[in-house]
Amino acid sequence: MVDLKVKLGSLELQNPVMTASGTYGYGEEYEDFVDINRLGGIVVKGTTLHPRQGNDYPRMAETPMGMLNAVGLQNVGVDRFISEIYPRIKKYRTNILVNVSGSTVEEYVETAAKINALDHIPGIELNISCPNVKEGGMAFGTSCPSTIAVTAAVREVYNKHMMVKLSPNVTNIAEIALGVESAGADSVSLINTLLGMAIDVEQRRPVLSTITGGLSGAAVKPVALRMVWQVAQAVKIPVVGMGGISNAEDAIAFMLAGASAVQIGTANFIDPKVTEKVIAGIEDYLVRHNMTSVAELKGALQA
Amino acid sequence: MVDLKVKLGSLELQNPVMTASGTYGYGEEYEDFVDINRLGGIVVKGTTLHPRQGNDYPRMAETPMGMLNAVGLQNVGVDRFISEIYPRIKKYRTNILVNVSGSTVEEYVETAAKINALDHIPGIELNISCPNVKEGGMAFGTSCPSTIAVTAAVREVYNKHMMVKLSPNVTNIAEIALGVESAGADSVSLINTLLGMAIDVEQRRPVLSTITGGLSGAAVKPVALRMVWQVAQAVKIPVVGMGGISNAEDAIAFMLAGASAVQIGTANFIDPKVTEKVIAGIEDYLVRHNMTSVAELKGALQA
Amino acid sequence: MKYLHDFTLVNSERQTDDFVVLTLQGGAEPLPELQPGQFAEVRVDAPGAYLRRPLSIHDVDYDKQQIKLLVQEVGTGTRALTALALGSTINMLYPLGKGYSLPDSKRVLLVGGGCGVAPLLFLGRYLKKNGITPRFLIGTRTAAGLVRLDAYRELGEVMVTTEDGSAGTKGYVIHHPVMKTETPDFDWIYTCGPEAMMRILAKYANKHGLSCQVSLENHMACGIGACLCCITPTKDGHKCTCTDGPVFDSKYLQW
Amino acid sequence: MKYLHDFTLVNSERQTDDFVVLTLQGGAEPLPELQPGQFAEVRVDAPGAYLRRPLSIHDVDYDKQQIKLLVQEVGTGTRALTALALGSTINMLYPLGKGYSLPDSKRVLLVGGGCGVAPLLFLGRYLKKNGITPRFLIGTRTAAGLVRLDAYRELGEVMVTTEDGSAGTKGYVIHHPVMKTETPDFDWIYTCGPEAMMRILAKYANKHGLSCQVSLENHMACGIGACLCCITPTKDGHKCTCTDGPVFDSKYLQW
């Protein structure tokens, strides 16, 4: 028997496979396909202090082995999350992390503080990098001082696991990771979407209502892997890798590059059962390679 | 009849389709497939002051709809380019641009000065963004002051068309484009490759000898298009777009986003005749849309 | 309950230049109950088709465990599907979304345009089973674009408009005589097709005090309400086309 | 002169668990002259196979305008090729690279391992036409991995080694008796297969003063010398495997 357990600071994951925010709803959407209780964790939709309608339609464009989205943080707001959704999903025996977003430092802080009170939410993922929200997200994630400010401010009010999610749209992601580490993050997750664009040439119009949007899916994997490797070499806190992971091999690559755990996003759309397959595939790999614990993979790259 | 001619400052292109440096050799490699004289231009291999052996093998990894390369500027050096290669290729009746690279400002300057003397080379493309050369390329392209320094220094000695090629591995590419414009660039081209990585999980080793390499091909198109759009809105000099262009539709999308011309790289490997097909496809599109000149496409996005 | 099932392509019949009917054979398990207007997210194994493709349930044979899809070739994914060899495996995520609901009147008109005719066959069959005789109004560009008229005729009257007049009434569906009477002889409109067409029908329905159920074809990524890509503005704000729709009461939409 | 031609798959014959021979029919134009050891860059129309795949010319029939490829299924691209239905179109960029050259002795040994046996059939045929009887030494893991031995036997003697001893000599090719005599009864070695095997043969050749031509299987992007991805270190620095090779004199390599 191989040991798939992973520790991310105070978080204990039964296996390293989590689902990525914004791609897995609140978990419920996948109940027909996956036993949610068998996942390492789920990160629910980006949640903000106030409800948000998100961006206009169209919000999606397919690209070569990837997709652009411009959802723009549509969500019911933290209060309705707490009153309506939390009671439904707190039954899951897995780590439910709430992805927290905001336009100002105060919004992040208030939202995090409210979630701090929820017993069955062992952590948050601070989304300081969403490219689809004009006012805040993007600016926060790509400039180091503001990233540090948000992280430090939320740290003041949030005392469970604080994962900070990094934007890939930067020159030096390791530097930003070091910044959030010093500001009190318990872990970093990356990558959020790459800023991209699609054009309908027949109509001579951008496909997305927001002109640009966030690129995800297999296409971004090489960039994500590189960034995870760079960040894992820079920081001491655990790194959660994501970006295009579509199978066990991909997940293992991220762990070899230094990730302690992974998140799977877009691939769920293509195969709603992908998470279970990845868990099984990691187990197979460990057995085949005579490893006893998934922890042995972390950073085991012979570079 | 539609007019495919494009002017990039002093450069006159019979059509907007050029080939990207490092993917088209010196043009000769494609002679069996394409009439080189029918291209808008070719940008030959990255050329440095001294000959370079480039990186060790393996230098290539396939990725989802893309590829990573770690060629690392293998080339015969500018002197042998001038003595051996230039005499062979100067016969082409198209714009031959030399892609110039270096590790120091002085190297760039010396190389450019030598090329300035070649009658049949109407321009250079300054490669200040190659991610595969440790000492210089990367650092130059991602930090604005050094980018400006190289551009300004080469401008002193080079008096034909100076195109500056930008790295996408930056937080704000428009800012860098503005910098090189102010330093005297006649045009900017983008994007060079995105920094990526691939891992062989069975061997637990990076696939590339250099660990990380440059991502190109269809996968990067959404990011490239977004950057071309951002840069075209920022600068006044012409923009040459590239990154994953695989067919006429892609090329047209880049022009709608603001590019005056395009370069095609990786797609040549998949279809050596792709350039001719793109030229024909652009012509078709213009006819179908009742346009008389390709110049009408530039920035014609209804955003 | 939604399923992820492999089907086998047992028949692929070209109808027109760009329409093909695929017959998919289910496996060991019986088919779940399907509602007309529901759709499947179909996995396409071709370069350039990364995400699944949403396709309506065109017809169902529960006994044979067969589902039919009517596919209009518009791009990479649909073309790859219609090029599949018999015997190929097709993976479907289904049944998805909310379908058409039963009318409170027996006087119904089913209006289809383009690939929007697809769900109307299954809907017609469903109505008929519920004692309601469907009447179809189908609009295409030319006569050559008319698809499977015989199958629709088995269920009820079929009226046709073509833009070039090569069959039926010349013009759009709204120009058909049945739409021109002062008091329409139907109380419910079920429609699927180009949004422009459906908007006109919705307006028409409003004006005449009819019910109008429209089926939207928004771009989708997940098909199960997880990604929020497929929204449409409604009286209650943004709603997912894939779970709250694809069929909506036109009055509920911000049209 | 290199060509970009569409071929039609007219035969696809599985040889073993993972080896398939594809017979490709050329079109109107006659085939160009092909050298043994040359290869084609084959376009694969499958998700996950973005670049072309290099495959050796396994056999040629100029009269019928047919080329045979021997494909070992190792990943997405090769598996997609062997799954193709007869009648499918396969686009090839060919002929590429420098092939094997004629020996200056009639005593030759052709040593193949894995998919490296592919070019040796065409090479054997070529040698035979030039009055030289080829002798083959083929190494595999087990007897089940031996491919098309009859075709090779038509041209000359075939010796075999298997790692598990299930056929021929037990061990690697280097353990075969023919390699164990003090003075080998051959002057030229032609080899294609795993690099480890070829390196051992190159060393053996050096030791015995033989000529040794090896065919490298470096990863390629363009196949025509344009990208410089496929280099191998030689006495003259980095050389492209796709244009200066894939066949090299082992002494020229930095082995």
Ligand SMILES: Cc1cc2nc3c(=O)[nH]c(=O)nc-3n(C[C@H](O)[C@H](O)[C@H](O)COP(=O)(O)OP(=O)(O)OC[C@H]3O[C@@H](n4cnc5c(N)ncnc54)[C@H](O)[C@@H]3O)c2cc1C
């Ligand atoms: C609920 C629903 C039910 C549908 N039912 C059917 C059906 O029964 N039969 C049928 O033929 N088609 C149906 N469609 C439309 C079908 O999904 C698209 O035509 C298909 O996804 C296009 O894929 P493609 O790869 O061939 O085209 P692409 O190459 O992806 O695109 C070609 C063109 O089609 C457009 N397109 C792409 N995806 C969609 C989409 N989801 N909706 C609308 N346009 C799109 C693109 O913008 C582009 O202009 C339905 C769509 C929805 C949302």
Ligand SMILES: Cc1cc2nc3c(=O)[nH]c(=O)nc-3n(C[C@H](O)[C@H](O)[C@H](O)COP(=O)(O)OP(=O)(O)OC[C@H]3O[C@@H](n4cnc5c(N)ncnc54)[C@H](O)[C@@H]3O)c2cc1C
């Ligand atoms: C000049 C030349 C001639 C060749 N001739 C033949 C032949 O006649 N028959 C045959 O079966 N194979 C031959 N090969 C090898 C063949 O090109 C690869 O097996 C094939 O490209 C793998 O593609 P894939 O998509 O199936 O595998 P992938 O899914 O891309 O990869 C599967 C595995 O194969 C490895 N691989 C991928 N590409 C290559 C490559 N170019 N060379 C070696 N390993 C690779 C990968 O690293 C990986 O481990 C030749 C290679 C070269 C360079």
Ligand SMILES: Cc1cc2nc3c(=O)[nH]c(=O)nc-3n(C[C@H](O)[C@H](O)[C@H](O)COP(=O)(O)O)c2cc1C
């Ligand atoms: C439709 C969609 C919505 C997303 N919404 C969010 C979000 O609300 N918050 C967030 O931090 N990331 C969001 N993301 C980013 C993903 O969580 C993930 O970082 C990214 O998609 C890369 O992983 P993938 O390639 O596996 O999808 C979203 C991604 C997609 C595709």
Ligand SMILES: Cc1cc2nc3c(=O)[nH]c(=O)nc-3n(C[C@H](O)[C@H](O)[C@H](O)COP(=O)(O)O)c2cc1C
């Ligand atoms: C194999 C390879 C070698 C390259 N060498 C160079 C180079 O020497 N100089 C340079 O500026 N860009 C180089 N590039 C980058 C391309 O010119 C181009 O910017 C990039 O590949 C994106 O375009 P594409 O997606 O069309 O290939 C190289 C790209 C590839 C794939």
Ligand code: FES
């Ligand atoms: S397609 Fe994902 S929510 Fe509708």
Ligand code: FES
């Ligand atoms: S594969 Fe491009 S140079 Fe050899």
